Amino acid sequence: QSVLTQPPSVSAAPGQKVTISCTGGSLNLGGNFVSWYRQFPQTIPELLIYENNKRPSGIPDRFSGSKSGTSAALAITGLQTGDEADYYCGTWDSGLRAVVFGGGTKLTVL
């Protein structure tokens, strides 16, 4: 049972938009930045979004992040088959004194 809750899977057609949610509580998302990671099969995780809504260099603006209260979301527009991967949210939990991740969301581009 992960501290942060993500849907196990989402799907959408190429060219469409998909949003992946990440729900937490006051001691994690409610008071700390959220980051998002993408992991293709058999590869290492990659930073997609940091400090709620910032993109590292090289990440296209099709990827955007937002946070409101104890929830966060990753939006991907103009979906491509190459976006199929697992996506994770993460943040610091001030109560647990630990970094916590969501359980991950598998994105399928139909």
Add this chain to the structure above:
Amino acid sequence: EVQLVESGGGLVQPGGSLRLSCAVSGFTLSDYWMHWVRQVPGAGLVWVARCSGDMTYINYADSVKGRFTIARDNAKNKVNLEMTSVRVEDTAIYYCVREGKSGTDYFDSWGQGVPVTVSS
């Protein structure tokens, strides 16, 4: 170019010990907090431990507290994870990870990972 290279993984019996090492290059290690994150193949990411640049601040996941020790040698550009009293449930790929900016707990660089298998 930032590089993180883990070593030291392998097969260990329950109750045994193992030391993972992470050799870094391409940046000044003392300027960054470093973490270890693990992942069972096919499952999600699980944070293990973190250490500030000067080792003033160290935190562990409850599941490893008292058994694992994170340490670093900034002069040698290495971060270690000493694993003792290992359990079957510690079996995973262990990633050495760099925090992007102090206090924000996002991970901008990941090592390739090293597998650890705990089995008799």
